[in-house]
Amino acid sequence: MTSVPRRGDGTRRKVLVLGGDGFCGWPTSLYLSRLGYDVMIVDDFSRRQIDRALGTDSLTPIRPIAERLAAWEGIGGGRIGFVEMRVGEDYPRLRDLLLAVQPQAIVHFAEQRSAPYSMRSAQEKRYTVGGNVAATHDLLCALAETGLDAYLVHLGSVGVYGYSSTGFPRPEGYLRVGAQTPRGIFETEILYPADPESIYHLTKALDQLLLQYYAKNDRLRVTDLHQGIVWGTQTDETAADERLINRFDYDGDYGTVINRFLMQAALGYPLTVHGSGGQTRGFIHIRDTVRCIALALSEPPASGERVRILNQVTETHRVIDLARLISRISGTPFRHVDNPRLEPEENELDVSNAGLIGMGLSPTRLEDALLTEVSDIARRYAHRCDRSKIPSRSLWHPGLAGGAAAVPGALPTFRQVEAEELEPAMPQEAWHDPQIAAPEAARL
């Protein structure tokens, strides 16, 4: 519990959660509702629609929004409003909604959020760039036009910084630099130079410039949360009733590396590590995500201030170490496969998160909560898994497909691995209590 979300006159603070039916948006909406905010969700069900188009589904059974909302009210969670709308499409409708609701704050999750999905083909690249830019810009434009003094919390990505090794922690959004000039060193503080490695991350870098511009020109109050890879499924609120359960994506596009490993382990397939596994990434548990949003909401920057940027990351790990950890817990071996992404084979990554820690965040660590994911989610719902959806089929670059003689042999190797994945490394019944069954051999 952070701050009391009441206004001076005793009424509850109204917050719009754009994208509130999604993986981060839904638990955030419930958490803010529990904190006492008057929450209204805006969503276009695009995440559910993409699942239908890809033939995928959340491992956990997601209920229709009306049933979710009724369940929340039914267990005494309070009433949450809902509007079906695609932000970034019908601008007058968005503007009119803002004028009608007069929210004090807006949390903006309404963007396509998968890097592999954004790399599938030209269609998904265009969908991601067009949709994400339009959503963020329409929102900013409507706030500027209406003059509504609503505080905007935007979900960015730690991926805007890029993953090249620098030898120092990624600062929170801004970097103090000096440039050599004929008159001596010119010192200034700049947005950390963007170096995105996927179209999805590129859109978060574009968003940064949009936010920077409107904060400066229209004095909008904005916080940008550069989030790491979110893992975990449940929060206290989503766990309160199965009808409130949160998404667990394990498919090659939307499943994060941890979920993919958990799913492979639950099915007794070897965990597939892209490349050497030396890629280091930042992570955060979904419980911490919702707390961070509440913390960010409780401390808006002043009008006229630059965008406040916080790194929403609690720990960093190398992919190979995640594989080893989950292998140890589950007793499932892992293997290396060709990397479909264009990224450094190895990188070190250290991310400063002093901002949110200073505001009171007490992180959920991977080693504390991973067993719960194994037992309560991956194992429990394993019968709902479509194994064919686990491998990632998005290639970062045509060269990586080995097509047209670019990298001879690359694609066959990759395909071969996918085929092999369909053969279980061990029978599914071999899934057992990790405390007992983690063989030393699996540690490699």
Added chain:
Amino acid sequence: MTSVPRRGDGTRRKVLVLGGDGFCGWPTSLYLSRLGYDVMIVDDFSRRQIDRALGTDSLTPIRPIAERLAAWEGIGGGRIGFVEMRVGEDYPRLRDLLLAVQPQAIVHFAEQRSAPYSMRSAQEKRYTVGGNVAATHDLLCALAETGLDAYLVHLGSVGVYGYSSTGFPRPEGYLRVGAQTPRGIFETEILYPADPESIYHLTKALDQLLLQYYAKNDRLRVTDLHQGIVWGTQTDETAADERLINRFDYDGDYGTVINRFLMQAALGYPLTVHGSGGQTRGFIHIRDTVRCIALALSEPPASGERVRILNQVTETHRVIDLARLISRISGTPFRHVDNPRLEPEENELDVSNAGLIGMGLSPTRLEDALLTEVSDIARRYAHRCDRSKIPSRSLWHPGLAGGAAAVPGALPTFRQVEAEELEPAMPQEAWHDPQIAAPEAARL
């Protein structure tokens, strides 16, 4: 004349000019055609359409594209192809065009290019962001998807650097900086931090990130030309026949500061200087623009290289000095009016242009060519001017309008000035030979 635009097999190099019916695109198309390139124009006539919507028109009489192209062929200029298409809308059609034409190079002007227009209202903000991002991204996406090895020359803007005073020249796109870290200074070269002051300039900053990403991920060959304010109307090619004449925009949205002053002078109105006139901007003559494009085309970066960025600016001037110069030439006084833009009242600006100068550009200076603009364009076509269109009505921020008690009195003052502008400061017949009539008093 720069390089011989022939390929190894003796055929002419094919170049697509996107936005080739516009102010920069048209003379570029003719110049490249004259150099021997096989030119195809792609345009959606959006610039002509905006004129109709705003009730404005070029001072010079622009002929329909078919007549323009026939005239060029008629005077022996050669055949230029034309396709009517809005880049950024029908992606498959763009991709198929690229595959059918197989150009060796593409010059990309197909963006909304007026800062004041981009600030008119939410509608124009959305049109500019949506349209410019979609045009650039669709093009990049199509080049990546088709694998076509076409070299892309994109028109950026020197405005991406922002106009804050730094005490050193704006470098060409990249800045070498050092950051203090626990392990010592970390040195790196970064994209010069973007600090756009209008939605239009913001889109050029967004473009930069799009170009950077595709150059890196898909190894596209890209040059980004950060152009200053283009002045002047004619090139040798457009001046060869009146049916080939280039645009001269003098309206408050598309007219640049020089054209607005020239028009006011031609009509005998006092030149209106926004604010103190201490704003320093970078300029380039349209003749030099087309030469720069040809120079850029002749030296593509290699595949895998970062985006090559060149500053397409030949001189910088303070607005007040331009007013004094044109006042002196024309004998028209100038006056200060409230600044509708949110920008520093005064700034120094020095822009490095070593790249294009090193490639052989020999600049056309303001003092050499301004008289031609006065006599051949502003004076000659003054009878076509709609005086009511000269003042800029776009306000950078609602506060500048004095609306809703933000800046009381600001809007009335601004309106008052506009009304006064409709009263000529001197009778129109007072327009005379500037060599004789420039009164000392007008120099201020």
